[in-house]
Amino acid sequence: MSKHISSLMPAVLAKSPNMCVHIMPLIGRISLRIRQEIDKFDDALGIELPRQIGARSSKDDIEALCLGPDEWTLLMPIEKLSTVQNTLAGLYASLPHSMTEVTGREITFAIEGEQAETLLSIGCPRDIRTIKIGQARRTLFDGATVVIWCDAHNKYRMDVWNSFAPFVAQTLETGVGELAAELTQS
Amino acid sequence: MLLIPCPYCAETLPEVEFAYAGEAHVVRPSDPSLMSDEEWENYLFIRTNAKGTHFERWRHIHGCGRFFNVVRDTVSDKIYMAYKAGEPKPKIDALLEKQR
Ligand SMILES: [Zn+2]
Numbered sequence: 001m002s003k004h005i006s007s008l009m010p011a012v013l014a015k016s017p018n019m020c021v022h023i024m025p026l027i028g029r030i031s032l033r034i035r036q037e038i039d040k041f042d043d044a045l046g047i048e049l050p051r052q053i054g055a056r057s058s059k060d061d062i063e064a065l066c067l068g069p070d071e072w073t074l075l076m077p078i079e080k081l082s083t084v085q086n087t088l089a090g091l092y093a094s095l096p097h098s099m100t101e102v103t104g105r106e107i108t109f110a111i112e113g114e115q116a117e118t119l120l121s122i123g124c125p126r127d128i129r130t131i132k133i134g135q136a137r138r139t140l141f142d143g144a145t146v147v148i149w150c151d152a153h154n155k156y157r158m159d160v161w162n163s164f165a166p167f168v169a170q171t172l173e174t175g176v177g178e179l180a181a182e183l184t185q186s
Numbered sequence: 187m188l189l190i191p192c193p194y195c196a197e198t199l200p201e202v203e204f205a206y207a208g209e210a211h212v213v214r215p216s217d218p219s220l221m222s223d224e225e226w227e228n229y230l231f232i233r234t235n236a237k238g239t240h241f242e243r244w245r246h247i248h249g250c251g252r253f254f255n256v257v258r259d260t261v262s263d264k265i266y267m268a269y270k271a272g273e274p275k276p277k278i279d280a281l282l283e284k285q286r
Contacts, residue, residue: 053195053196069250069252137249138248138250138251
């Protein structure tokens with residue numbers, strides 16, 4: 001049985017002696033689509049938006065990820081959302097773009113520990129190691145579209161839309177359990 | 187499973203990240219009402235159904251989200267190349283020669 005969305009609050013989801021999956025606290029999220037004059041957005045936001053798909057940048061408390069040729073995700077503390085939204089709104093008349101606040105759309109699982117890479121490989125068709133440290137990619141996990149961030153060796157974050165989160169949480173729980181059982185056997 | 191090169195991501199990735207989107211370079215008529223039924227049928231339903239080299243659209247739906255074109259051999263499933271949407275149809279003879 002899958003978990004209820006209401007149970008997906010910041011807490012440990014699954015734990016084994018060398019692995020931990022937890023649900024991260026709420027963070028402000030903005031989806032930004034820009035087709036041209038990206039430099040001007042860099043200047044206004046005070047952060048250089050990465051130009052290569054999968055590349056990330058961060059400045060102060062904003063984190064930016066390039067998801068597609070004209071698509072970025074911005075992460076920031078909730079308190080900062082209105083500042084960024086106002087900045088972008090100020091640009092709108094002269095620099096058309098699309099800004100959508102998507103804070104409530106998804107949650108993030110932190111996946112850390114010796115078997116983090118193996119755990120991701122049970123649901124992701126991509127070679128996890130192609131997501132280098134300091135990069136991120138949109139891909140699949142057990143059939144759901146997710147964004148996987150690699151922060152350090154065996155330290156990942158995975159953004160999942162709310163509607164898929166209970167299902168993905170279930171897969172992660174099962175995976176942590178199975179990997180732990182394998183260790184005890186060997 | 188196919189491994190498909192995405193020209194936007196510049197990576198070759200598993201097929202499940204992509205969605206197939208039919209034959210490439212099928213141009214939508216600018217004024218369908220001027221067309222005969224036969225022409226309209228042709229546009230809507232009639233496709234090459236190539237045995238061999240095929241130009242087809244794919245979308246990197248669980249990735250960058252972009253549509254792009256792929257040249258694939260429908261017999262061997264070999265993918266010769268991928269190119270961005272809007273780019274001209276590559277010359278197939280030159281392409282095959284290069285691959286040889
Ligand atoms: Zn792509």
